[in-house]
Amino acid sequence: MSRLGLRQLPTAFHTCLDPVLQPLFAYLHRNRIFLALLLAPPVVHRLYRDYAAFLSLGPGGLPHNHIGWIISSLARALLPRDPLNTSVFPPSHSYLASTLPTRPGPRPDLGSHPLPHRQISQIPTRDVIDAVESAILEIHAEFAKETEMKTSTYEKMGLALFIRPEVHSPTLREKREVAHVHATEEAGDGSCHVLLAPRDCVEVIKKGWGERHPLAGMWGKVAEGWVMVYAPREWGEVGVVRGIVEAAVRAALGGEGRK
DSSP states (O other), rough: OOOOOOOGHHHHHHHHHHHHHHHHHHHHHHHHHHHHHHHHHHHHHHHHHHHHHHTTOBBBBOSSSHHHHHHHHHHHHHHHHHHHOOOOOOOOOOOOSOOEEEOOOOOOBBSSSSOOOOOSOOOOOOOHHHHHHHHHHHHHTTTTTTTTEEEEETTTTSSSEEEEETTSSSSSSSEOOOOOOOOOSSSSSOOOOEEHHHHHHHHHHHHSSSSTTTTHHHHHHHOEEEEEEEOOSHHHHHHHHHHHHHHHHHHHHHOBBBB
């Protein structure tokens, strides 16, 4: 009995399978509709789960329907970015009152869709979320002549902190929104989006308190310093979030800041 050499095995293997595979491939080619129906259920199931995940994030910015889901999915495909990358920020002054402590524990999980940009884990209790919203109102009261509260231009819902249009700002142009908290009943994860000075962006990200927005610096629509500040997990962290938002206001108003 002759023995096949190693080089002859692929050819022999292919010769043995040809009588089986060629008719199968010919059948599938003639019956592309059958092949499409065979693949449709798992594809449809995956798309449905992805759509349900988008809806679970709640309303915010995009239409809360299939149109918003398509837009968000396209943005996700076009934005393969590292949200923790700080190399894009140039040196600058800091407007934080003091250096931030390191946030203990892991970062929260975020939804797979970049819009709306939401946490899906480490969601605080309602009283902590209300405390964050109260902190932003306190900052508005502290800077009553320079700031105003109105509906967020990014979220299209919920109150946000703005620099008044008549107040000079060296960093803000058309959109003068500096912070908003996700505190509505429909989409209340307790996180904030805040516009920070470059150095403060670096500190917030490196100390574990937040990450860059997926659209930050893209197409001139969202400023480079637009950062998500994670929701405080308990009352003790509310003060840290308050300090970060206050730094955003001070940066928007200008001044020297800390070196």
